[in-house]
Amino acid sequence: TQVADEIEFKKLSIPGTGGSFSYNYEADTEGNFRSQHTYMDIPAQWKAGIRAFEIISDRQRGASTALTGKNVTCNKESVGITVGAAVDLINTQLNNNPDECVVLIFTYQPTGGFSWGRNASTYASNLAAWYKSLSYKNKFILYTPDLTMGNVRGKILTIVRVNQRDEDSDSFDGAVKALAECPFLVVNGCGTAKDKWGARGYTIT
DSSP states (O other), rough: OOOOOOOOOGGGGGOEEEETTGGOOSTTTTTHOOOOOTOOHHHHHHHHHOEEEEEOOOOSSSSSSSSGSEEEEEEEEEEEEEEEHHHHHHHHHHOTTTOOOOEEEEEEEOOOOTTTOHHHHHHHHHHHHHHHHHGGGGGGGOOOOOOOOHTTTTTTEEEOOOTTTSOHHHHHHHHHHHHSOEEEEEOOOOOOOHHHHTTTTTTOO
């Protein structure tokens, strides 16, 4: 709120949480999978200064189906909220603080429920269908290096992580095509499963 309008957005360090809804995850090993905020729900994270939120989910079965009703996950388990409800919850915080801005990070993580495996293009199509169904599409803005704080106040900047670093390029290209009409920044090769396991302290062979 107190950053001057002319300050370039790219020069800011935005506090964020990975797996932002993992506070609802319950298991014997929950400490290995909950993120750094551990037990803080979204309003508490916002109060602590968090402005970048990651929403992890699987894809829908059909490419034309919106991601809206898909469960948000942690460690491939549902945390009791859908993608649509999760974004609405974050947007509520923004509505209450219209001089702020939000970074949304969508991460595709299959749960193993589909026999044909990963499909970044279908996930991207599901995400596009969700975006097109929104009543507040005008709040989304595409990240570009020249954006200033004046440009992004009250807005949602979206980053989409659809594929791992070691996947074929066709997967990424298909996802980009599916999201062509959405103001989203799509990241190619967002890490590997090996990175995640290593971050949790497991020995990597």
